[in-house]
Amino acid sequence: MDNTPGSTPRNSETTTATEQQMREAMVTRLIELGALRDPRVAAAFRTVPRHLALPGMELSTAYGAESAPITKTDATGTHISSVSAPRVQAMQIEQADIKPGMSLLEIGSGGVNAAYLAEVAGDQGRVVTVDIDPDVTQRARDFLKATGYDRNVTVLTADGEHGAIEHAPYDRIVVTVQAADIPPAWLHQLAEGGRLVVPLRMRGMTRTVAFVRDGERLVSDGFELCGFVPMQGAGENRISLALIHDAEGEEIGLRLDGHPEPDSAALRTALRMPRVHAWSGVTLAGDESNEHVDLWLMSALDNLPLMAAKPAARDRGLVASVSPIGVPTLVDGGSFAYRTARPTDAVDRYELGAIGHGPQGQKLAQRLVEEMQTWDREHRDHRPRIEVHPAGTPDNQLPSGRLIDRRHTRITIVWP
Structure with missing residues (x-):
């Protein structure tokens, strides 16, 4: 990606050797952990100066593979905003299987992950990132402007429950907050055959699931263990x-x-x-x-x-x-x-x-x-298939397995 004048470009002279060394060490560790496999995703993690989103933090912490600093808590002490750990960000981006030129929607902002998405989608790609919290979106705008990614990323302050219809359809939707349900907007704004990557909470257990749209249903294509801050707004459903x-x-x-x-x-x-x-x-x-x-x-x-x-x-x-x-x-x-x-x-x-x-x-x-x-x-040698069907789907049209009913959907977990 070419960065705008005055920003921090990919090989900027202002990038210190220590910063680049930290990024290289982070990428090496992510590869060792199995979180990074695609060379294009690895290149994105070598490029984005994530430490600029974490002012005052030690570089070793900012680039720690498992470091997920909390940026905001609510009145009850619940964490409601964070910069996800590089391992989790890499894992989700790999799950999304992003190709150059794709149109992407991110639910849950912060700036750093949107920059990674923009790098992987390339100059012809487009990223829309949405968050309900104006403090979070302002922080994202500041980071994206400082690093030059604002030319390919649109930041919206809105309830992610409703997606961003004005820029739909999307080839990929990546959700970076824990969700207990899949709102209809995410399904309908996703192109047929597109991928939705979402940290889905199912009976207390959260997995980031890669779903593929098949008409009015979503079918899993792999999942990973994860932890995320909970969704806010209309889709809030806390434990x-x-x-x-x-x-x-x-x-x-x-x-x-x-x-x-x-x-x-x-x-x-x-x-x-x-x-x-x-x-x-x-x-x-x-x-x-x-x-x-x-x-x-x-x-x-x-x-x-x-x-x-x-x-x-x-x-x-x-x-x-x-x-x-x-x-x-x-x-x-x-x-x-x-x-x-x-x-x-x-x-x-x-x-x-x-x-x-x-x-x-x-x-x-x-x-x-x-x-x-x-x-x-x-x-032991098998993984279940997770399907998401619209609420109201009759039982006889669902696969047999564990059924979880939510407001918008009926989620089934089917083991071979």
Whole structure:
């Protein structure tokens, strides 16, 4: 991409050796992580001076592959705006499979990702980026102007729920905020056969899914584990938290996303009861993610919210497993059981299991283990297909599988 006069062009004399070294190191790390594969995407990450969007931040942090600095929080302390980590940005852009000259829509702005999109789409491409927050869009405009990408990127302050009809249709739509639903505007503004990449929350678990438009439905073409700030505006649909232990600094809660409201008092009592274990015999390598077994558990079991716990709760022995994403937890009345793991005799290998609490704790732990064994036996080497159909689609026109009903859509998760 050619940059406008007065901006920071691709090989600017004002670009210091340290800045370029940091970008090269970031790209090398992203390739090692498997987030970067397309040479054109790698070239974009070598070019965009992302540190200019993060004034005052150390270059090593700005170019850290997993660094996702928060830029705004709301009155409750919830993070509502951030600059996504380079790994996540690269992952989504790779999922989008962008070709030169394409028309792109980004939902959720900030500037840096729009610049990457503009680089990959090239001089004949066009990027529209939309955000509901005027502070965010102003920051994006400032960054894009300073770096010269404003000639190929249009920044709009609007509710992303409605897309940007005035510039439609789009070959690709990339959503950089967590969404619980797919609004009709995104489908209808996407060209037939176009790709929508969206961090879709399904029963508490978020995956960035690459969908392909097939008429009035969307069909997945791969997905990746991710975390994003939640969508605001008309599409806002936040998870609620039911606390089962509320000591300051040791909080433990269940994240509810369409799950039944639990009997929190009974679960507090259960938490104080001795834990019981069940082990599956299913093992994972130390560098092997549990994301796919978790997705199977979510698909197979009904009342399975995610347990969120502070590290201090684990340190005190209240729970054995802590994850920033949450741990799948099966709930039944005043009992619960959650996924855990233990080392095996084999080097760097772990066995999946479950820990239960309460009168039905052993039964629930065993139920979790049975589904882990089913996943290992029948689905370990497969990935599910996720489809999105309009709300109101009759059941007999949907594929069989886990069904998630939202306001605009009916989402199905189908395992081979």
